[in-house]
Amino acid sequence: xxxxxxxxxxxxxxxxxxxxxxxxxxxxxxxxxxxxxxxxxxxxxxxxxxxxxxxxxxxxx
Amino acid sequence: xxxxxxxxxxxxxxxxxxxxxxxxxxxxxxxxxxxxxxxxxxxxxxxxxxxxxxxxxxxxxxxxxxxxxxxxxxxxxxxxxxxxxxxxxxxxxxxxxxxxxxxxxxxxxxxxxxxxxxxxxxxxxxxxxxxxxxxxxxxxxxxxxxxxxxxxxxxxxxxxxxxxxxxxxxxxxxxxxxxxxxxxxxxxxxxxxxxxxxxxxxxxxxxxxxxxxxxxxxxxxxxxxxxxxxxxxxxxxxxxxxxxxxxxxxxxxxxxxxxxxxxxxxxxxxxxxxxxxxxxxxxxxxxxxxxxxxxxxxxxxxxxxxxxxxxxxxxxxxxxxxxxxxxxxxxxxxxxxxxxxxxxxxxxxxxxxxxxxxxxxxxxxxxxxxxxxxxxxxxxxxxxxxxxxxxxxxxxxxxxxxxxxxxxxxxxxxxxxxxxxxxxxxxxxxxxxxxxxxxxxxxxxxxxxxxxxxxxxxxxxxxxxxxxxxxxxxxxxxx
Numbered sequence: 001x002x003x004x005x006x007x008x009x010x011x012x013x014x015x016x017x018x019x020x021x022x023x024x025x026x027x028x029x030x031x032x033x034x035x036x037x038x039x040x041x042x043x044x045x046x047x048x049x050x051x052x053x054x055x056x057x058x059x060x061x
Numbered sequence: 062x063x064x065x066x067x068x069x070x071x072x073x074x075x076x077x078x079x080x081x082x083x084x085x086x087x088x089x090x091x092x093x094x095x096x097x098x099x100x101x102x103x104x105x106x107x108x109x110x111x112x113x114x115x116x117x118x119x120x121x122x123x124x125x126x127x128x129x130x131x132x133x134x135x136x137x138x139x140x141x142x143x144x145x146x147x148x149x150x151x152x153x154x155x156x157x158x159x160x161x162x163x164x165x166x167x168x169x170x171x172x173x174x175x176x177x178x179x180x181x182x183x184x185x186x187x188x189x190x191x192x193x194x195x196x197x198x199x200x201x202x203x204x205x206x207x208x209x210x211x212x213x214x215x216x217x218x219x220x221x222x223x224x225x226x227x228x229x230x231x232x233x234x235x236x237x238x239x240x241x242x243x244x245x246x247x248x249x250x251x252x253x254x255x256x257x258x259x260x261x262x263x264x265x266x267x268x269x270x271x272x273x274x275x276x277x278x279x280x281x282x283x284x285x286x287x288x289x290x291x292x293x294x295x296x297x298x299x300x301x302x303x304x305x306x307x308x309x310x311x312x313x314x315x316x317x318x319x320x321x322x323x324x325x326x327x328x329x330x331x332x333x334x335x336x337x338x339x340x341x342x343x344x345x346x347x348x349x350x351x352x353x354x355x356x357x358x359x360x361x362x363x364x365x366x367x368x369x370x371x372x373x374x375x376x377x378x379x380x381x382x383x384x385x386x387x388x389x390x391x392x393x394x395x396x397x398x399x400x401x402x403x404x405x406x407x408x409x410x411x412x413x414x415x416x417x418x419x420x421x422x423x424x425x426x427x428x429x430x431x432x433x434x435x436x437x438x439x440x441x442x443x444x445x446x447x448x449x450x451x452x453x454x455x456x457x458x459x460x461x462x463x464x465x466x467x468x469x470x471x472x473x474x475x476x477x478x479x480x481x482x483x484x485x486x487x488x489x490x491x492x493x494x495x496x497x498x499x500x501x502x503x504x505x506x507x508x509x510x511x512x513x514x515x516x517x518x519x520x521x522x523x524x525x526x527x528x529x530x531x532x533x534x535x536x537x538x539x540x
Binding site for chain 2: 010011012013014015016017020021023024026027030031033034037038041042045046048049051052053055056057059060
């Protein structure tokens with residue numbers, strides 16, 4: 001079981017998502033995903049920009 | 062939630078903010094459409110992706126730390142107290158997830174926290190997040206056609222999830238130290254969203270430099286034609302629409318404002334929990350829009366771009382006091398500020414060679430700055446907020462009841478804090494660092510060829526490409 005098994009008494013229900021208690025781990029996952037994506041974006045754009053720059057210089061010759 | 066009226070109030074508040082968030086999404090749609098229209102054909106897909114990707118980057122970082130900064134830094138910290146405790150706003154809080162409001166699982170929360178925040182935390186968070194997108198998106202338009210996406214996304218993260226939300230904590234919260242000690246008043250964010258964005262945009266523009274060919278060898282200013290003026294105008298119409306939702310989102314929709322225990326007086330309030338009405342802000346939104354449109358049309362001689370921008374600038378100018386102004390006052394404030402901002406835009410462009418592609422510094426920065434200053438004069442003596450500590454301790458005057466009073470000095474200093482201290486200075490430093498690492502500006506040959514060229518296919522494959530006059534000038538300047 002990952003979370004709740006009954007909605008019978010709603011006034012007693014607090015957090016409803018599965019795996020309550022994993023919030024710290026989930027936060028670490030989100031921080032990692034953000035930083036990895038940001039670093040990937042910088043690298044990817046830099047490589048593409050270098051290629052665009054090379055092609056633009058060739059076209060001018 | 063334990064009485065019918067209490068339950069309905071909570072559910073209504075939740076629904077109200079949800080609706081405002083959906084309406085405010087139109088601001089970002091408008092910015093994307095507007096910027097694409099303002100870009101040339103060879104750059105428009107790069108422009109679109111740059112502005113689109115601020116959505117996930119700011120959303121993630123606003124979830125991780127932006128929301129906590131709003132609650133944690135209201136006192137400066139260490140200006141009017143220390144760091145505030147906000148266990149409902151940390152990314153690992155159970156209240157940052159699906160929650161019914163029952164007893165908390167984690168020890169740092171109380172039953173009162175969960176009862177209050179379970180249904181409003183997400184929609185309130187999202188309302189502020191949409192303000193974050195807007196603040197960053199304002200910068201985006203001014204720097205199109207030569208900035209790297211990587212630099213923009215770093216700047217957007219800092220503005221959207223750090224500097225703007227700290228300024229909101231300081232000046233856009235009933236407990237903020239600027240409100241409590243300076244009597245700062247800025248109901249619909251002339252300063253806290255627009256002036257800081259304008260100041261930040263100016264900082265990036267100075268470091269980034271103009272587009273190649275924008276200024277001639279003798280300093281003459283060249284006009285760079287828009288790729289599609291109709292998209293620009295539709296984009297600005299969408300921004301107007303979303304801005305109405307923004308106004309509603311800045312209010313608390315229903316709360317008891319009677320200070321006595323015996324009576325109940327339900328009303329909407331502004332962000333400072335001081336009374337206003339949706340009716341009032343609707344009057345004032347429309348009249349300030351009208352004042353801006355009329356002066357924008359007049360000074361630009363019916364130029365569509367500046368007429369529409371004038372409407373937006375008019376609303377921004379009056380926003381600081383639009384919770385309390387008379388509609389005709391809002392009209393006059395808008396008209397005066399738009400005239401001054403329009404003249405300042407071209408003076409700054411000529412004098413300092415600042416290439417602001419969409420006039421964002423003028424529309425948002427100057428109008429936001431002036432709007433805050435004017436509100437401090439016109440609303441002089443009104444209560445800014447209920448004292449969060451001892452009454453009567455505000456630096457520039459208090460009301461007879463001991464509330465911090467709105468005043469010209471507090472709002473003038475507040476405008477400086479927004480535009481220069483939190484807007485210009487941090488982003489100037491960041492832009493300098495990005496420039497030093499070669500991350501800020503695209504190479505000249507890519508700028509000349511077009512940022513889409515070699516990466517995207519032609520967005521208009523069935524239309525022949527025409528080379529306008531400016532393109533020939535730009536190409537010749539490179540030789």
